[in-house]
Amino acid sequence: MFADFLGGARGRLLPASVPFRFFGAAVVFHVAAWALLLLYGDQLPGFEGGPGPLLAALHLVTLGVLAMTAMGAAFQLLPVATKKPLRSVVACKVSFWMFCSGLLALLHGMATVAQPSMELGGGLMVAGLTVYAAVIADNLRRVSDMRVVTDHAWTAMASLVTLALFGLLLIGDFAGGYLPDHRGLAIAHAVVAAYGFMGMLALGFSFVLVPMFGLSPPADARLGQRAAWLAAGALVVTVAGLAAAMPALVFAGGVLGLAATGMHLRAMFKVMKSRMKKQLGGSFVLIRLGWVLMPVSIGLGLAAAAGLGASWSATLFGFVLVFGWLLSFLTGVLQRILPFLASMYSVAPGVKPVLVSRLTAERPLKIHLICHCLALTLIAGGIVSGQGLLVRLGAAAGLTGAAAFAGFAGLVWFRLARHLKNKR
Numbered sequence: 001m002f003a004d005f006l007g008g009a010r011g012r013l014l015p016a017s018v019p020f021r022f023f024g025a026a027v028v029f030h031v032a033a034w035a036l037l038l039l040y041g042d043q044l045p046g047f048e049g050g051p052g053p054l055l056a057a058l059h060l061v062t063l064g065v066l067a068m069t070a071m072g073a074a075f076q077l078l079p080v081a082t083k084k085p086l087r088s089v090v091a092c093k094v095s096f097w098m099f100c101s102g103l104l105a106l107l108h109g110m111a112t113v114a115q116p117s118m119e120l121g122g123g124l125m126v127a128g129l130t131v132y133a134a135v136i137a138d139n140l141r142r143v144s145d146m147r148v149v150t151d152h153a154w155t156a157m158a159s160l161v162t163l164a165l166f167g168l169l170l171i172g173d174f175a176g177g178y179l180p181d182h183r184g185l186a187i188a189h190a191v192v193a194a195y196g197f198m199g200m201l202a203l204g205f206s207f208v209l210v211p212m213f214g215l216s217p218p219a220d221a222r223l224g225q226r227a228a229w230l231a232a233g234a235l236v237v238t239v240a241g242l243a244a245a246m247p248a249l250v251f252a253g254g255v256l257g258l259a260a261t262g263m264h265l266r267a268m269f270k271v272m273k274s275r276m277k278k279q280l281g282g283s284f285v286l287i288r289l290g291w292v293l294m295p296v297s298i299g300l301g302l303a304a305a306a307g308l309g310a311s312w313s314a315t316l317f318g319f320v321l322v323f324g325w326l327l328s329f330l331t332g333v334l335q336r337i338l339p340f341l342a343s344m345y346s347v348a349p350g351v352k353p354v355l356v357s358r359l360t361a362e363r364p365l366k367i368h369l370i371c372h373c374l375a376l377t378l379i380a381g382g383i384v385s386g387q388g389l390l391v392r393l394g395a396a397a398g399l400t401g402a403a404a405f406a407g408f409a410g411l412v413w414f415r416l417a418r419h420l421k422n423k424r
Helices: 002-006 017-043 053-082 089-112 115-140 147-176 182-214 221-243 247-273 282-305 310-345 362-385 388-422
Strands: none
Touching (some): 017 053, 017 089, 017 310, 017 362, 017 388, 053 147, 053 182, 053 310, 089 115, 115 147, 147 182, 182 221, 182 282, 221 247, 247 282, 282 310, 310 362
């Protein structure tokens, strides 16, 4: 699997500046998200949406960290996995600058409740995402194999269109007040964004990355495809239930989602059981934590939809979904992708590649792992108990971990640059 993935991969690598600008921005926004939550975390217990610093902190994670990472990974890893190069590097760069500038405007508007900034930012971000979706769709339509990856990716692209439309409607509704159920559409927007766009990309790429990292045989593609189809059906049913205010449909969608999750995790369990590399390090602690919290998030969502857990159930659902499952999983993957890609980029005429182990600083990653898990525990406890102080203590731990992760990423880029400079 590893050799097949890498076969001819260097010919399909983008210039290093393209994926690393997405990953670098994600690292910076990671720190900013925890910092903002530290400042305003006492408002998190009972939070159910609305403009303000907490909404900005949430979107710093969902858009600044998760979506930015997903975009960079898709641009770089999809053509390597599908063996079909992207047609336009310029389009990738345009997508980044439109998305990033739009995100900054959107975050400013959300934090300060400035409607013009939100509208400008939303428009720029949708334009950037449109370019991104066009590039990825062009790659996917030229692929006849790798169905387990492309099926997930097509669902992610459909979800991207839907979440962009929902997002623009929600932004406009802050001023216009035309939506009959703003909160219901906001929940649907969150479900499509987290489970549909970012979640489906994460699950699809798992069928390439997890076997590669563990030196395992290929994952069960048929099981993965069935999980992808079931997950797509779960999304449609859940969003329909939310749009029609039909709890029975939402519950049915959640049950389908749990079934899809079980099938996906079964495929991943088979991969992990057959792996040749037994010591996988702290990155797989985070990946496994994400796997555990994925079905937990669905269970919490069902509990919130049923009105269980009183005032904290909806807030805890959102926190576990975004910070628990997705952020844990993607930071675990990102700490593998960064040195792996840097090693591939370290090859130059007359220059041997630098080993991944030489690019990886383990101490910052250990600090991040400890702090991230502590942050999740403290903040979840603060949400349930209604104690804002616990939330802020957890955010302080999260900020410390994010700073350590930024140090790790900075060292990867510094060591790569030093290697290339010394070999000239």
